[in-house]
Amino acid sequence: MKKPFAITLDPDSALANKTGAWRTERPVYVDRLPPCNRECPAGEDIQGWLYHAEGGDYEAAWRHLTRDNPFPAIMGRVCYHTCESVCNRAKLDSAVGINSVEGFLGDEALRCGWRFEPPAQESGYRVLVIGAGPSGLSAAYQLRQLGHAVTVLEAGPMPGGMMRFGIPKYRLSRDVLDAEVQRIADMGVTFRYNEKASDLAEAMRDEKAHACFLAIGAHIAKRAYIPAKDSARILDAVSVLRSMEEGEKPLLGRKVAVYGGGNTAIDVARTARRLGATDAVIVYRRNRERMPAHDFELEEALEEGVMVKWLSTITSADEGKLTIEKMELDANGHPQPTGEYETLDADSLVLALGQDIDMSLLETVSDLTFEDGRVEVDPHTMMTGHPGLFAGGDMSPGERNVTVAIGQAKKAARHMDAWLRGVNLGPKPEKAVADFERLNTWYYSDAPKTIRPKLDAVRRTSSFDEVQGALTEDTALFEARRCLSCGNCFECDNCYGVCPDNAVIKLGPGKGFQINLDYCKGCGICVEECPCGAIDMVPEES
Amino acid sequence: MTQPIKFYQTGTFTVGNRLLPPEQRSVQSSIARDNSLNSGHRACQGCGEALGARYAVDAAMRATNGRLIAANATGCLEVFSTPYPESSWQLPWLHSLFGNAAAVGSGIAAALRVKARKAGQAESSTRVIAQGGDGGTTDIGFGCLSGMFERNDDVLYICYDNEGYMNTGVQRSSATPPTARTATTMPLGPEPGEAFGQGKDLPLIAMAHEIPYVATATVADLRDLEAKVEKAMSLHGARYLHVFVPCPLGWGSASCDTIKLARLVRETGLFPVFEAEHGQITDVTTIRRRIPVEEYLRPQKRFAHLFGDPGRPDLIARLQAGADRNIERFGLLGPQTSEESS
Numbered sequence: 001m002k003k004p005f006a007i008t009l010d011p012d013s014a015l016a017n018k019t020g021a022w023r024t025e026r027p028v029y030v031d032r033l034p035p036c037n038r039e040c041p042a043g044e045d046i047q048g049w050l051y052h053a054e055g056g057d058y059e060a061a062w063r064h065l066t067r068d069n070p071f072p073a074i075m076g077r078v079c080y081h082t083c084e085s086v087c088n089r090a091k092l093d094s095a096v097g098i099n100s101v102e103g104f105l106g107d108e109a110l111r112c113g114w115r116f117e118p119p120a121q122e123s124g125y126r127v128l129v130i131g132a133g134p135s136g137l138s139a140a141y142q143l144r145q146l147g148h149a150v151t152v153l154e155a156g157p158m159p160g161g162m163m164r165f166g167i168p169k170y171r172l173s174r175d176v177l178d179a180e181v182q183r184i185a186d187m188g189v190t191f192r193y194n195e196k197a198s199d200l201a202e203a204m205r206d207e208k209a210h211a212c213f214l215a216i217g218a219h220i221a222k223r224a225y226i227p228a229k230d231s232a233r234i235l236d237a238v239s240v241l242r243s244m245e246e247g248e249k250p251l252l253g254r255k256v257a258v259y260g261g262g263n264t265a266i267d268v269a270r271t272a273r274r275l276g277a278t279d280a281v282i283v284y285r286r287n288r289e290r291m292p293a294h295d296f297e298l299e300e301a302l303e304e305g306v307m308v309k310w311l312s313t314i315t316s317a318d319e320g321k322l323t324i325e326k327m328e329l330d331a332n333g334h335p336q337p338t339g340e341y342e343t344l345d346a347d348s349l350v351l352a353l354g355q356d357i358d359m360s361l362l363e364t365v366s367d368l369t370f371e372d373g374r375v376e377v378d379p380h381t382m383m384t385g386h387p388g389l390f391a392g393g394d395m396s397p398g399e400r401n402v403t404v405a406i407g408q409a410k411k412a413a414r415h416m417d418a419w420l421r422g423v424n425l426g427p428k429p430e431k432a433v434a435d436f437e438r439l440n441t442w443y444y445s446d447a448p449k450t451i452r453p454k455l456d457a458v459r460r461t462s463s464f465d466e467v468q469g470a471l472t473e474d475t476a477l478f479e480a481r482r483c484l485s486c487g488n489c490f491e492c493d494n495c496y497g498v499c500p501d502n503a504v505i506k507l508g509p510g511k512g513f514q515i516n517l518d519y520c521k522g523c524g525i526c527v528e529e530c531p532c533g534a535i536d537m538v539p540e541e542s
Numbered sequence: 543m544t545q546p547i548k549f550y551q552t553g554t555f556t557v558g559n560r561l562l563p564p565e566q567r568s569v570q571s572s573i574a575r576d577n578s579l580n581s582g583h584r585a586c587q588g589c590g591e592a593l594g595a596r597y598a599v600d601a602a603m604r605a606t607n608g609r610l611i612a613a614n615a616t617g618c619l620e621v622f623s624t625p626y627p628e629s630s631w632q633l634p635w636l637h638s639l640f641g642n643a644a645a646v647g648s649g650i651a652a653a654l655r656v657k658a659r660k661a662g663q664a665e666s667s668t669r670v671i672a673q674g675g676d677g678g679t680t681d682i683g684f685g686c687l688s689g690m691f692e693r694n695d696d697v698l699y700i701c702y703d704n705e706g707y708m709n710t711g712v713q714r715s716s717a718t719p720p721t722a723r724t725a726t727t728m729p730l731g732p733e734p735g736e737a738f739g740q741g742k743d744l745p746l747i748a749m750a751h752e753i754p755y756v757a758t759a760t761v762a763d764l765r766d767l768e769a770k771v772e773k774a775m776s777l778h779g780a781r782y783l784h785v786f787v788p789c790p791l792g793w794g795s796a797s798c799d800t801i802k803l804a805r806l807v808r809e810t811g812l813f814p815v816f817e818a819e820h821g822q823i824t825d826v827t828t829i830r831r832r833i834p835v836e837e838y839l840r841p842q843k844r845f846a847h848l849f850g851d852p853g854r855p856d857l858i859a860r861l862q863a864g865a866d867r868n869i870e871r872f873g874l875l876g877p878q879t880s881e882e883s884s
Contacts (some may be wrong), residue, residue: 009629014582017628022587053560054551310798362697375661442805481551481561490551493558496766497570498801500593502581506573509560519581523790524798533555 019501024521027495027515027539032434032487032533036083036098041399042069042138042407046083046098051482053101054490061103061480066116069406070141070184071134073110073176076103077468079403080294088436088486097471097479098166104476110179115186116145123147125420128209129359130197133161135393136215137181137404140189142413148420150189151207155196157246161217162394163402165242168267169464170274171463200389201364211416214362214375214384214391215409218355218400224259226349230421231319237268237352244271253347255279256323259314260352261291266298268350268521269306273461281344283307285327285335291427300467304460306488311335314349322346357395365389380427382412383419390416434487438533447482450475452541489534490514495526547752554765569604569768576603576632581838585622588797590787590804591675591702594761595619598700598785599671601768603633605775606669612636613651615643615683618709618789619702625870634869640678644687647697655696669775673700676717677707679874680744690750691780698781699775701744704789712792716742719812720864721857722844724792729847738860745818748782752821755779759815760786762804770817783820786813796845806838814872829869835862856883 038194044065052061066070079099087095125148129136132154140150158164159181163172185191197203221236228234235250237260243250253338256272258265261284269280282301284291287310291298302308311327315336322344327335356373367385369376375391377385382390392408394400418425453469460467471479489512496506496513503520504513527535550561558571569575578599585592603610612633620637623630638646645668648660654666662694672690679701690697706724708712714724714736721735729735748756754777759767767785774781788795788803795803807813808827812835815827836858839845848854869875 009624011632012580012582013630014584014625014628014630015580017582017584019582019584228731228854443552443555445551445555446551447549477735478549481549483551491558491560492552492556493568494556497557497568498593500585500589500596500800501583502577502579502596508573516581521587523800524796525588525593525800528798529801531552 009139011051018514018518018523020503020518023517023520023540025522025524025539026517026520027522027524027535028538029489029512030487030534030536031431031489032438033431034434034486034488035086035088036096036486038433039081039083039086040407041401043076043410044068044083047483047485049105050096050098050101050480050483051485051488051490053476054483056477058105058108059112062109062114063100065105069403070116070138071106071180071406073106073180074134074163074172074354076106076165076401076470077172077176077466078329080401088439089482089484091214091436092441092444092484093446095366096482096484097449097452100450100452100471101476102482103264104471104473105181107470108177108473116141116183119145119147120188121147122149123420125149125210126151126208127192127416127420128153128204128207128212129215130200130203130212131161131217132156132159132181132191132193133215133393133405134163135216135409136161136213137184138406138409139215139390139392139413141184141187141408142520143416144184144187145187146417148417151209152189152191152193153195153197153203154193155194159191159193161215165219165245166217166238166239166264166267167402167480168244168271170270170460170467171267173466194231197361199364200361203361211390211420213412213416214389214395215405216357216359216361216395218357218394220356220358221351222354222355222356224351226314226317228317229319231313232317233319233348235348235350237350238355240268240350241271249275251348252277253349254348255345256281256350257314257344257346257348258282258350258352260284260354261286261293262352262354263293264299264355266293266306269351270301270304272350273304273306274464277346279465280306281346282306282307283312283314283324283344284310285313285323286329286333287311290329290333303457308394309344313337315341317346317349320345320347322349324400327341339489343523355394359395380414381419382408385416388416388419432487433496434533435484439484439486440529440531440533441484442493443531444484444491444527447478449482450479485532487533490532492527492531494529494531496534498529499524500525553565557764567622568765569601570764576600578603578610578631578633579591579623580630580632582628583623584625585618586789586791588620588796588800589618590706590761590800591619591788593800594624594702594787595623597761597764597767598673598771599781600670601668601771601775602698602775605772605800608633609668610634611654611668611670613638613643613646613650613672615672615678616640617675617707618704619673619675621709626882627722642686643672643674643678643683643684644690644697644699647699648686648690648693648695651696665778669698670696671698671700671726673702675708675864676701676703676705677715679703680716680742688747688751691748691753694753694779696778696780698771698783700783700785702785702787704787704792706792708789708792712876717744719861721849721854721861724844733859734847734854735844741788745782745784745816748784749818749821749823751780752783753780753783755817755819756784757782757817758784758786758813760804760808761788762801762808763815763827766815773817792844794846795841797800799841803838803841809833810835810838811869811874812838812861814868814874816872823872826872826874829874830877832869835865
């Protein structure tokens with residue numbers, strides 16, 4: 001078509017004008033590390049699995065989650081969810097209920113029968129795992145996924161370790177525990193129960209194992225010297241909780257005193273209430289602020305009628321009663337005796353003063369060092385001084401809880417795999433953290449946290465039913481969608497929409513976006529309006 | 543504020559939302575959007591008008607199945623989009639003079655009506671928009687626009703309001719806010735910047751014509767803007783849409799703050815966002831998180847003389863009073879319970 005001069009212009013002819021030349025800075029898409037992921041002792045990609053859950057694809061969420069942790073249903077019940085204490089959403093309204101969504105996914109997996117895929121290829125290596133507690137099971141799972149032949153030796157009659165013999169039923173249903181362990185066995189992991197390894201070197205020779213992961217739990221109760229008459233009934237927390245699982249229920253009487261201030265002391269007191277004790281009294285030598293037990297556990301115990309005698313030590317035990325000395329805290333916060341005494345009626349006294357580990361099987365192993373009753377490991381690889389021997393869980397340094405144990409085992413498995421294959425992994429690259437300050441929180445809908453139901457207090461003292469209820473699908477979906485997706489694109493299309501120059505290319509679902517540098521003028525609106533802070537502005541090289 | 547039934551993480555605040563059903567998603571979130579104003583235009587970095595024009599015209603294109611003609615007044619939008627020999631437009635687009643965009647729109651609509659009649663149809667399937675900046679709308683083109691309203695011509699007129707003549711070097715217009723510095727309202731004397739006055743509130747003037755549809759919107763609330771364009775295109779007769787578009791050059795703001803400023807202005811109450819039909823207000827977008835006017839004024843160099851030591855807290859207070867008046871007048875805080883208002 002012949003057009004009159006300077007009157008008619010071709011549509012879109014301005015594409016010839018490459019306005020990208022104006023730019024002094026360019027937007028770059030980044031993935032930052034959300035604070036929850038950084039905090040998780042098991043190294044879960046929480047933001048990553050919540051992304052799938054937000055869309056209602058629970059199986060994808062569960063598969064993503066179980067890359068790092070094979071026990072979401074257990075986690076939903078016993079994990080102390082430190083992730084939630086650093087959640088950026090807490091600065092808006094309240095933290096995302098990560099733990100409750102995790103529990104929902106775990107339950108959903110059990111309900112639907114989702115299973116782990118066996119490894120695509122066998123590595124040819126044989127590995128031995130000592131102990132079927134959380135750490136040993138996590139290692140077995142990870143090592144099996146990597147294609148190794150795994151045998152787990154367990155001294156006890158059943159798997160679970162402290163998850164079975166330490167954590168009471170009202171916090172973790174045994175059906176859930178059994179089902180999540182069975183899924184690991186179904187991958188082709190061999191379990192041998194009632195088999196206590198007394199000599200590790202011999203066990204490794206017998207099993208023709210190329211490497212070993214040690215995960216012996218802390219099952220020996222610490223004692224304290226308390227002058228006692230023969231008729232005084234004194235038990236320890238480990239054996240009380242263990243006997244709840246095996247054979248006879250412990251005979252504690254109607255008035256039970258528990259000595260100690262940790263989570264185990266609380267578990268015993270709550271168990272005693274459920275066994276029919278009218279009085280369950282925790283005797284602790286410091287005050288509530290200094291108690292090592294988690295505050296929510298203490299709160300739940302108090303709701304159930306458990307009582308606490310603060311600032312008290314037990315000086316002697318007699319039939320039916322204890323003598324207690326009042327304490328006071330000195331300037332350094334240490335308890336000091338006051339010389340004031342009182343008596344406390346108690347049919348039995350349970351000592352919950354901490355636990356030790358039986359390390360006798362390691363006597364024949366060279367190059368090991370011990371500190372404070374634990375075996376020393378390289379913190380980057382979890383390998384002990386003996387090549388090919390790794391350790392995790394209660395027997396390695398660090399906080400003692402289920403999630404920590406699972407994370408240590410994951411790390412150990414990764415490095416054991418590298419060690420077996422003769423590969424040097426090197427340090428993991430650290431990603432920058434997705435701070436709250438980088439978020440544009442305007443874009444998120446207002447949505448307060450969903451609270452999980454709790455069992456009625458009456459039933460809590462009369463049964464061992466789980467106290468903590470679960471989310472329904474509706475509430476789990478709601479809770480997942482409260483995630484801000486800190487530092488990771490969730491395809492909200494803001495960058496694509498807000499560009500005045502149409503210089504952001506949308507690649508389609510799951511593929512994200514790309515900057516069209518031919519036309520991007522570097523105004524920075526996309527960076528400013530990204531809700532989750534997943535775009536950086538980077539100076540152009542001149 | 544709870545949303546127990548429908549909860550989509552970001553709701554409709556973001557441009558797109560993968561959790562929404564496709565039919566509820568915005569025009570701009572679609573790969574298939576028209577990009578009526580495409581890449582390669584010469585607007586400044588972070589231009590609110592370029593963004594607002596693409597938002598509005600793309601929505602109109604979708605509403606009319608791509609059968610749309612645009613008349614454009616002289617101004618930034620015309621200059622940056624069509625420097626000879628290039629055009630960034632992807633629809634039939636016509637520029638005549640600074641002051642006659644509304645009249646050109648009326649003429650196109652009349653011609654389409656005649657063509658339809660000759661073809662034996664009741665009305666043309668092709669629709670018309672006319673658009674311009676605040677200068678071409680509130681000052682120079684005001685007569686033609688008022689005539690278009692008065693005759694109820696079948697045109698949607700869209701004003702992209704950046705509160706001044708930016709293309710020619712930032713002179714004041716009748717849409718420039720009080721105290722703002724421009725090349726013709728310097729920050730000197732006892733009343734620095736643009737004088738306080740009655741201003742020229744074009745949405746209210748349009749409503750006084752009792753035309754079928756009048757609405758205001760900002761580039762910060764895409765979903766609202768798209769809904770208003772769609773609503774406007776579902777009606778016939780004269781319609782008017784007034785879009786608030788920040789101008790980094792003329793306002794002395796950071797290019798990355800364009801949408802932020804448009805968001806803040808609504809949250810102060812300085813720019814009420816509403817819809818009206820036949821002279822009656824039918825809907826008001828309420829303030830979500832109310833803020834004082836300082837938060838909006840401070841990031842803009844055109845208001846710099848109000849801050850600092852000693853600054854002009856008295857003038858800020860007058861601007862705040864204007865915002866408060868809007869909040870009262872338009873009910874921008876939503877229905878108040880007696881407890882809250884006491």
